[in-house]
Structure formats: structure tokens, C-alpha cells
Amino acid sequence: MKIDVRNISKSFGYFPALNQVNVTVPSGELVALLGPSGSGKTTLLRVIAGLETPEYGNVLFGDTDVTEHPVRSRNVGFVFQHYALFQHMTVSQNIAFGLRVRKTSKTAAAERVNSLISLMQLDGLGNRLPSELSGGQRQRVALARALAPEPKVLLLDEPFGALDARVRQDLRRWLRHLHDEIHVTTVFVTHDQEEAFEVADQVVILNKGAVEQSGSPDDIFDHPANSFVMDFVGNVNVLTGHMDGYGSYFHNLVLPDKSPSIGTVPAKVYIRRQDISFAASKDKTPFIEGVITYARRVGLVVHAVFQLSNSTTSIEVELPFDEWQSLGIQVGASVVAFIKRAQVFPVLEQAS
Amino acid sequence: MTTLPSTTARTIRTASIGGASEPFWLRATLIAISLGFIFIVLLLPLYVVFQTAFRDGVRTYWNALTDTDTASAIQVTLLAVAIAVPLNMIFGFAAAWSITRFEFRGKRFIVSLIDVPFAVSPVISGMIFILMFGADSVLGAWLSTYGIKVVFALPGIVIATTFVTFPFVARELIPVMQTQSAEQELAALTLGASPWRMFQLVTLPNIKWGLFYGTTLCAARAVGEFGAVSVVSGHIRGETNTLPLHVEVVYNEYHFSAAFAVATLLVAVALITLGAKSVAEWMETNKTLEQKKWAMEEVQ
Numbered sequence: 281m282k283i284d285v286r287n288i289s290k291s292f293g294y295f296p297a298l299n300q301v302n303v304t305v306p307s308g309e310l311v312a313l314l315g316p317s318g319s320g321k322t323t324l325l326r327v328i329a330g331l332e333t334p335e336y337g338n339v340l341f342g343d344t345d346v347t348e349h350p351v352r353s354r355n356v357g358f359v360f361q362h363y364a365l366f367q368h369m370t371v372s373q374n375i376a377f378g379l380r381v382r383k384t385s386k387t388a389a390a391e392r393v394n395s396l397i398s399l400m401q402l403d404g405l406g407n408r409l410p411s412e413l414s415g416g417q418r419q420r421v422a423l424a425r426a427l428a429p430e431p432k433v434l435l436l437d438e439p440f441g442a443l444d445a446r447v448r449q450d451l452r453r454w455l456r457h458l459h460d461e462i463h464v465t466t467v468f469v470t471h472d473q474e475e476a477f478e479v480a481d482q483v484v485i486l487n488k489g490a491v492e493q494s495g496s497p498d499d500i501f502d503h504p505a506n507s508f509v510m511d512f513v514g515n516v517n518v519l520t521g522h523m524d525g526y527g528s529y530f531h532n533l534v535l536p537d538k539s540p541s542i543g544t545v546p547a548k549v550y551i552r553r554q555d556i557s558f559a560a561s562k563d564k565t566p567f568i569e570g571v572i573t574y575a576r577r578v579g580l581v582v583h584a585v586f587q588l589s590n591s592t593t594s595i596e597v598e599l600p601f602d603e604w605q606s607l608g609i610q611v612g613a614s615v616v617a618f619i620k621r622a623q624v625f626p627v628l629e630q631a632s
Numbered sequence: 633m634t635t636l637p638s639t640t641a642r643t644i645r646t647a648s649i650g651g652a653s654e655p656f657w658l659r660a661t662l663i664a665i666s667l668g669f670i671f672i673v674l675l676l677p678l679y680v681v682f683q684t685a686f687r688d689g690v691r692t693y694w695n696a697l698t699d700t701d702t703a704s705a706i707q708v709t710l711l712a713v714a715i716a717v718p719l720n721m722i723f724g725f726a727a728a729w730s731i732t733r734f735e736f737r738g739k740r741f742i743v744s745l746i747d748v749p750f751a752v753s754p755v756i757s758g759m760i761f762i763l764m765f766g767a768d769s770v771l772g773a774w775l776s777t778y779g780i781k782v783v784f785a786l787p788g789i790v791i792a793t794t795f796v797t798f799p800f801v802a803r804e805l806i807p808v809m810q811t812q813s814a815e816q817e818l819a820a821l822t823l824g825a826s827p828w829r830m831f832q833l834v835t836l837p838n839i840k841w842g843l844f845y846g847t848t849l850c851a852a853r854a855v856g857e858f859g860a861v862s863v864v865s866g867h868i869r870g871e872t873n874t875l876p877l878h879v880e881v882v883y884n885e886y887h888f889s890a891a892f893a894v895a896t897l898l899v900a901v902a903l904i905t906l907g908a909k910s911v912a913e914w915m916e917t918n919k920t921l922e923q924k925k926w927a928m929e930e931v932q
Contacts, residue, residue: 331818351821358822364815368837377833378823429824 724801
């Protein structure tokens with residue numbers, strides 16, 4: 281079931297949580313709403329579910345306008361951040377709840393519950409209470425409960441937020457795998473870009489109640505629409521340069537990025553840490569010269585700081601330990617750096 | 633044993649932090665004071681009640697309880713309780729629900745308003761109802777044209793009892809419902825439950841012990857209420873006397889033994905309440921502990 285969010289606005293008192301938001305979730309896809317806290321991502325999810333009423337705009341499931349439909353008739357599966365399991369009910373009773381209130385026959389309900397218990401790898405836990413489960417198990421019970429009435433769409437609010445790093449990793453892949461099996465249109469909210477990029481088919485980036493960019497993870501990573509997205513996605517160096525109608529310039533470099541602009545304007549140059557490499561000789565162009573002022577190995581990579589010669593500007597660099605070792609560079613050494621990729625955005629008057 | 637295992641050593645040390653940091657004589661004095669106080673204020677009166685009630689023998693005791701005026705007082709009391717308690721369960725739940733589940737202007741004001749019956753002296757509230765519903769008042773005069781008598785009659789007793797016992801259920805439910813987030817209720821709605829099913833299957837099981845305790849307190853107070861009821865009832869023997877009023881009437885007629893015999897009924901109500909309170913608190917603590925355990929695991 282396709283979800284169409286059209287022109288949704290919602291405010292809490294004087295705080296505009298969502299401002300004319302448009303999002304389309306194609307049928308059967310897994311979409312992440314990604315943004316910093318306060319960006320309105322959870323509010324948007326709750327608007328889709330019907331837990332919040334928008335002031336303007338419409339929500340469509342397929343061709344049906346559900347804006348006026350109450351939560352209970354929207355047939356959505358919603359997984360709350362802290363699961364909101366019914367504490368006085370066993371795992372089986374929790375999962376069966378949606379079927380019970382729909383007056384599904386007992387035998388059909390039991391069958392569905394059993395199949396979900398095995399799908400969610402909860403075998404043998406059917407008679408436990410939520411308080412007797414681990415965090416990851418509770419998460420899967422919440423998912424099973426949401427899926428039991430065969431919802432048209434599945435909505436997850438920070439599904440892995442309350443879990444520790446290790447469990448989170450496992451559940452992420454498992455969710456992706458599960459989605460490939462059951463193909464229900466799914467929207468999940470996260471503030472973790474790695475999580476969004478690893479799990480989702482499409483990522484919608486929200487900031488201050490508005491959509492900054494939406495697209496496939498590759499698209500967003502390779503072609504960030506603006507400086508916010510660039511900054512939010514990945515560890516970047518933000519440097520000052522300028523641009524004119526012919527190209528962008530930073531230090532003594534002409535950058536590969538050729539965003540057109542009128543006249544000469546100051547610009548922000550965004551370079552990811554991984555998009556810089558070093559060499560002992562100047563055999564590639566363009567290059568910049570400088571000194572390594574800091575270096576530290578962190579597992580398989582090296583974090584280094586590179587200071588430009590004749591400048592106070594420093595650039596943070598991350599490169600594989602093998603490469604670092606084969607170059608044989610030490611802290612204090614003069615090196616040549618190459619910039620593989622950079623994004624340049626003109627600095628707007630009010631932003632400077 | 634020459635060396636203590638480390639765990640035992642730690643247990644001993646914690647125990648010493650918990651209790652033995654003050655000198656023995658101080659602890660002994662404090663415990664003696666509290667025990668003495670409990671004995672004089674609580675246990676001794678209880679003993680006196682039963683001792684006096686049975687002073688003239690079991691037969692007098694039994695006669696006092698089966699007296700027609702006593703029977704009437706029991707009837708009036710039970711009727712007042714039977715009306716006031718359900719009303720306050722509904723009021724209390726509605727108040728707790730709106731306060732913990734909705735955001736609106738003047739919420740703090742309402743929270744303070746709930747406590748008014750606790751703050752106002754019961755005698756004063758009784759007098760307020762006399763002024764409102766008495767024969768001299770507009771409302772009272774209007775009602776009497778329809779033959780409805782409020783003051784010095786059962787309706788007045790019910791209104792006064794309801795007013796005085798209003799805060800108990802709400803006061804008990806508000807903190808319970810505050811800790812129980814609305815999320816479980818919302819989850820029930822997303823799963824397709826109607827509001828009534830949500831209440832029945834999710835809300836009620838979560839608040840049942842709080843509601844039970846609040847209701848018990850409310851009922852105990854409704855049975856025992858003296859001040860406000862005393863003002864509005866008019867002390868018509870065999871008609872508008874409740875149990876506490878009846879005790880006073882009998883006592884003032886120097887039938888001490890009979891008065892205390894009726895009083896044992898009130899004591900029984902108090903003891904039952906105490907028992908119910910312990911059960912409810914025990915169940916509540918068990919649940920809270922479980923939730924705490926749950927929350928702890930989530931953090932780990």
C-alpha cells in the first residue's frame with residue numbers, strides 16, 4: 281500500500297513541528313525518516329498513523345484519503361520506541377491482541393500467533409510476561425504484535441533506539457531480511473544515519489519540520505542536495521572557499537565540483553574525511569601541501585589531521601591503516617594531499 | 633572460621649551502614665518512643681472500645697447491634713456509601729484520566745480543586761450545603777415545591793458524603809496513571825481496539841489496584857464521616873442518623889456500652905480497610921518492582 285503525505289503542517293502551540301511536508305512511500309518499500317532530534321520525524325510518523333491530527337494537508341493510503349480516519353480504522357502496525365507491550369499479558373496474548381479485538385476466531389488467531397512466534401524467533405517464549413524478556417526479544421514481540429492483524433503499513437518509531445549496539449546491529453539486518461520476506465510498506469524513524477542507510481530503500485532527511493532531501497541512500501550520499509544534508513550525512517570537513525561561474529576554489533585548488541553561480545561568491549567546501557588521500561610525490565593533480573600534525577590508529581583506520589602550509593586551516597582525514605603504513609608517513613612529515621571528492625555550496629547572505 | 637568470605641563481610645558492612653551508625657541508646661529511645669506512642673494513641677483506644685462494648689456482657693452488645701435505631705443507622709450509612717462511592721469512582725477516574733491524558737489550560741487549578749474537600753473543615757462544608765439547599769435558599773425553596781427535601785434528609789447526607797470523600801479515588805489514581813504512560817493505550821488503539829475495549833483490556837488492568845485502594849479509602853471515609861453529615865442530617869432518630877451519629881446519640885444518653893458496641897462496627901470497617909490497603913500496596917509494589925527491573929534491563 282502506497283503512502284502519500286501531502287502538504288502536512290502541524291504545530292504544537294507556537295512550535296511548528298511540520299511545515300508543508302510532502303513524502304511518498306512507494307508500495308512495499310522500506311523508507312527511513314532521518315533527522316536530528318526536533319526535526320519532526322516522529323511527529324510525521326504519528327501523523328501517518330493517526331496518533332496526531334495535522335492542521336493542514338492530507339494522508340493517503342493508496343487512493344484512499346485517511347486524514348479523517350481514526351487510528352483504529354487505519355489498519356497500521358505501529359511499533360513504539362519503548363515497545364509499549366501490555367505488561368499484564370503474556371507474549372502470546374500481546375501478539376493476539378489485534379486479532380482479539382477484531383473478533384478473529386480463536387483457532388485462526390492461535391494459528392497466526394504461532395506462525396508469528398516462529399517468524400520472529402520467539403519459540404518457547406509464548407507464555408512469558410514482557411518483564412521476563414530481553415530488550416531484543418521485547419522488540420520482536422512488539423513487531424509481531426503490530427504485524428498480527430496484517431496491517432497495510434508498518435510504522436516503527438526509533439525501533440532500535442533502546443537497544444545496545446550489538447543487538448542493534450543484528451536486529452537491523454534481521455529487519456531488512458524480514459522486510460524482504462513480507463513486503464509490507466514500512467516507514468521507520470531514526471536519528472542514526474548509518475542505520476537508515478543500511479536498512480532503507482529510500483531515505484527522507486528532515487530538518488526543522490521540513491524535508492531537506494529524499495532519495496536512495498546512494499543518491500543522498502553521492503549527491504547531497506544542500507549543506508545540511510552534507511553535514512548531517514557523514515563526517516565532513518567544512519572549509520571556506522569561493523566560487524564563480526567557472527568553478528569552485530579552495531586554497532590554491534580548483535575543485536572538481538563545478539556548481540554554477542553568478543559572480544564570485546564565498547562558498548562552503550565540504551570534504552569527507554575519507555575523500556582525501558596522501559602521497560609522497562606530486563604526481564597527481566590537484567594537490568595541496570601541508571604537514572601531518574596528528575595521527576592515531578583506530579583499529580583498521582588511521583585518524584589524521586593535516587594542516588595546510590602557509591595557513592591555519594586543518595583538515596581531518598581518515599584512511600585505511602594499510603595505505604597509511606605503505607606511505608610510511610609520520611607525524612610532523614610534509615606531505616601532499618589529494619582531494620578525491622568535494623561538495624561546494626554558495627554561502628547565502630543570511631547564513632554567513 | 634578464621635577468614636570471612638568477602639560477600640559476608642560486605643553484608644555485615646551494609647547492615648552497619650543501615651542501622652548501627654547511631655549509638656544503641658539513641659536507637660532504643662527512638663524505638664521506645666514510637667512504640668509507646670502507637671500503644672497510647674492506637675492500641676489502647678482500640679482495647680477500650682472492645683472492653684467497654686463487652687462490659688455488660690455479650691447480650692447487651694448483641695441488643696445494641698440489633699436495636700431498630702441501629703438497624704436504621706446501618707441502613708442509612710450503607711445507602712449513603714452505596715451512592716457516594718460509585719459516584720466518586722466515576723468522578724475520580726474521569727478527573728485522573730483528563731489530568732494525566734490531556735493537556736489543557738487550568739489543569740493545575742483543577743488538580744488543586746480536587747483537594748478542596750480535604751482542606752475545608754467538614755463542618756463548614758456541611759453548613760455550605762445547608763445554605764445552598766436549606767428552606768431559606770432559592771434552590772431549596774424551588775426543590776421543595778416539587779416535594780424534594782435535601783437538608784435533614786437522605787439526599788443531603790449523600791451529597792455531604794460524596795463531597796467529603798471526593799478526593800480519595802482521584803488522588804490515588806493520578807500518580808498511578810502518570811507512571812503508566814499513555815503508550816500502551818495508544819498501542820491498543822493502533823491495533824484496532826475501540827476506546828471501550830482499550831479501557832477494559834489495557835487501562836483497567838493497569839490501574840486496578842490503585843482504583844481498589846482509592847475506593848476502599850473512599851468507602852471507609854464515607855462510613856465514618858461525622859462532621860459534614862452531622863450538620864446536614866438533623867439527627868432524626870431512626871431516619872437520618874448514620875452510624876457515627878448514632879454512636880454519638882447513644883453515648884450522649886449515657887448508654888456507654890451500647891455506644892461502644894456500635895463503635896466496634898466502625899472499628900471493623902477500619903480494620904478491613906487496613907487489610908485491603910496492605911493487599912493493594914503489596915500488589916502495587918510487586919508490579920512496580922517488576923517494572924523497575926524491566927527499566928533497568930533496558931538501560932543495560
